Amino acid sequence: MEISLRKKADSAASKGLDQPVLALCPNSKATVDCARCRVRALSLCDALEDSELVELDRMATTISVGAKETLFEQDQPSDWVYNITAGSVRLYKLLPDGRRQVVGFALPGDFLGLSMSHKNAFSADALTPTNACRFSRNDYSNFLDAKPHLLRRLHSMASHELSLAQDQMVILGRRTAEERIAAFLIGLRNRWTRVNGNHVHVPLPMTRQDIGDFLGLTVETVSRLMTRLAREKAIVIVPDGVRLLDVARLERLAEI
Amino acid sequence: MEISLRKKADSAASKGLDQPVLALCPNSKATVDCARCRVRALSLCDALEDSELVELDRMATTISVGAKETLFEQDQPSDWVYNITAGSVRLYKLLPDGRRQVVGFALPGDFLGLSMSHKNAFSADALTPTNACRFSRNDYSNFLDAKPHLLRRLHSMASHELSLAQDQMVILGRRTAEERIAAFLIGLRNRWTRVNGNHVHVPLPMTRQDIGDFLGLTVETVSRLMTRLAREKAIVIVPDGVRLLDVARLERLAEI
DNA sequence: TTCTTGGCTTGATTCAGGTCAATGTGGCGT
DNA sequence: ACGCCACATTGACCTGAATCAAGCCAAGAA
Numbered sequence: 001m002e003i004s005l006r007k008k009a010d011s012a013a014s015k016g017l018d019q020p021v022l023a024l025c026p027n028s029k030a031t032v033d034c035a036r037c038r039v040r041a042l043s044l045c046d047a048l049e050d051s052e053l054v055e056l057d058r059m060a061t062t063i064s065v066g067a068k069e070t071l072f073e074q075d076q077p078s079d080w081v082y083n084i085t086a087g088s089v090r091l092y093k094l095l096p097d098g099r100r101q102v103v104g105f106a107l108p109g110d111f112l113g114l115s116m117s118h119k120n121a122f123s124a125d126a127l128t129p130t131n132a133c134r135f136s137r138n139d140y141s142n143f144l145d146a147k148p149h150l151l152r153r154l155h156s157m158a159s160h161e162l163s164l165a166q167d168q169m170v171i172l173g174r175r176t177a178e179e180r181i182a183a184f185l186i187g188l189r190n191r192w193t194r195v196n197g198n199h200v201h202v203p204l205p206m207t208r209q210d211i212g213d214f215l216g217l218t219v220e221t222v223s224r225l226m227t228r229l230a231r232e233k234a235i236v237i238v239p240d241g242v243r244l245l246d247v248a249r250l251e252r253l254a255e256i
Numbered sequence: 257m258e259i260s261l262r263k264k265a266d267s268a269a270s271k272g273l274d275q276p277v278l279a280l281c282p283n284s285k286a287t288v289d290c291a292r293c294r295v296r297a298l299s300l301c302d303a304l305e306d307s308e309l310v311e312l313d314r315m316a317t318t319i320s321v322g323a324k325e326t327l328f329e330q331d332q333p334s335d336w337v338y339n340i341t342a343g344s345v346r347l348y349k350l351l352p353d354g355r356r357q358v359v360g361f362a363l364p365g366d367f368l369g370l371s372m373s374h375k376n377a378f379s380a381d382a383l384t385p386t387n388a389c390r391f392s393r394n395d396y397s398n399f400l401d402a403k404p405h406l407l408r409r410l411h412s413m414a415s416h417e418l419s420l421a422q423d424q425m426v427i428l429g430r431r432t433a434e435e436r437i438a439a440f441l442i443g444l445r446n447r448w449t450r451v452n453g454n455h456v457h458v459p460l461p462m463t464r465q466d467i468g469d470f471l472g473l474t475v476e477t478v479s480r481l482m483t484r485l486a487r488e489k490a491i492v493i494v495p496d497g498v499r500l501l502d503v504a505r506l507e508r509l510a511e512i
Numbered sequence: 513t514t515c516t517t518g519g520c521t522t523g524a525t526t527c528a529g530g531t532c533a534a535t536g537t538g539g540c541g542t
Numbered sequence: 543a544c545g546c547c548a549c550a551t552t553g554a555c556c557t558g559a560a561t562c563a564a565g566c567c568a569a570g571a572a
Contacts, residue, residue, distance in 0.1 A: 101426040158415055173357045174356070213429075
């Protein structure tokens with residue numbers, strides 16, 4: 001795993017190969033500047049005052065990982081919490097025999113470390129080159145103790161996450177393969193909307209295998225159904241994503 | 257829906273038919289006495305000092321609902337939060353066409369209302385006669401604002417719930433019917449342990465249909481596999497539950 | 513340029529679990 | 543005692559998605 005570190009207090013701390021700096025986070029100075037963070041409004045940090053952001057700056061380290069590199073691994077001590085600022089991340093659990101369940105995908109603005117447990121409940125690796133704001137769990141926990149409104153916000157994010165997980169339980173337990181694909185595309189469209197605005201173009205940084213492992217299907221089934229939806233003019237498959245043609249139909253299929 | 261109310265401040269507030277008072281909560285006085293609550297150690301309230309419990313007493317109302325009665329319904333305003341003190345509750349989501357996903361079962365000590373949303377994410381109804389401690393969401397929210405350590409506790413419960421939901425995603429997405437049943441029985445055994453101590457007898461207050469709707473299976477499949485596990489001497493089916501004979505085998509099947 | 517590799521698609525076949533249809537069974541109200 | 547009803551079980555059959563097996567294609571490596 002190669003991670004490049006950029007930190008105000010210790011810019012010589014870089015280890016491993018540097019990843020190219022991504023377009024979304026073009027700070028050439030090796031500083032964290034929460035006040036100007038472009039995902040701030042989407043993230044936990046939105047709960048903070050400007051004065052508090054200065055404190056946060058001091059705690060934060062920005063990290064960059066390349067595609068396919070690991071952020072953290074299931075069952076390892078969770079020493080850090082992360083705020084994704086650019087890129088996309090796959091979150092998954094492995095069974096001993098290799099079966100895999102993807103429990104979610106993280107996009108810019110998403111927070112990893114809601115869980116308050118000292119072991120990671122799942123592994124996380126980057127789907128595309130990814131930047132994140134990283135805090136030590138200790139610093140973070142102390143900061144939380146001092147800022148009850150931040151804790152409120154954290155709790156409301158965890159509640160929201162729980163609610164999404166329950167929706168996913170409905171999808172996995174009670175929906176057909178076609179409905180799962182439709183729900184996935186509509187759900188992802190809605191999440192990209194927060195980041196990029198509402199477009200019929202839905203980027204899919206993950207592979208078909210990842211989608212299958214998220215939806216409880218095989219690659220082949222995902223591929224067949226995407227092809228079928230395309231044949232029936234509900235979507236168009238484009239490089240690195242899909243374009244939604246018949247949003248109404250997809251929403252009807254996805255309806256909860 | 258019939259609910260009997262018993263409250264210190266307003267014992268005349270009873271409406272509807274009274275349910276018989278349950279064995280586990282035999283207060284004949286219509287008062288809430290958190291300090292002596294038998295599920296306190298299991299519940300949120302464990303985070304509170306004795307002095308704070310007195311405040312809680314004043315906010316709380318105990319309610320009793322009979323089997324099959326509704327505590328609250330999906331998409332309705334969530335005006336109350338609940339602490340289950342006796343009985344068992346089914347939590348579920350309905351699709352428009354009637355398909356159902358049970359998202360969980362609540363046992364004594366479980367808290368309903370982690371979610372901080374003003375609409376219920378799911379419906380809840382009693383499987384067996386059930387007692388709960390009920391708080392208005394407003395009172396509760398104000399109380400939380402004044403007690404950051406209670407909020408911490410609430411958040412850690414929500415985190416735990418999220419982690420369980422992710423485990424359930426693995427079960428629904430990537431496990432065989434037999435593994436699902438084993439995981440369900442072992443998981444339920446572990447939860448009853450908190451309430452009753454560790455026994456090989458696992459009460460099943462829910463129907464086979466409920467289990468199927470929790471595990472993404474049909475009644476018939478649940479019935480067949482329970483019968484098979486019984487035939488193979490892994491369990492014995494007894495009235496209102498099962499007795500685990502070969503715990504090691506079940507744990508191997510359930511392994512995460 | 514050709515070779516390799518990883519991801520994607522497509523077709524043929526299989527099978528785990530669903531569906532449909534009886535039948536069994538225990539509790540409850542009359 | 544009787545009938546009812548909800549729940550549970552069991553059997554026969556069906557099907558949606560998995561599995562197995564090729565190919566296809568684009569991006570890198572040699």
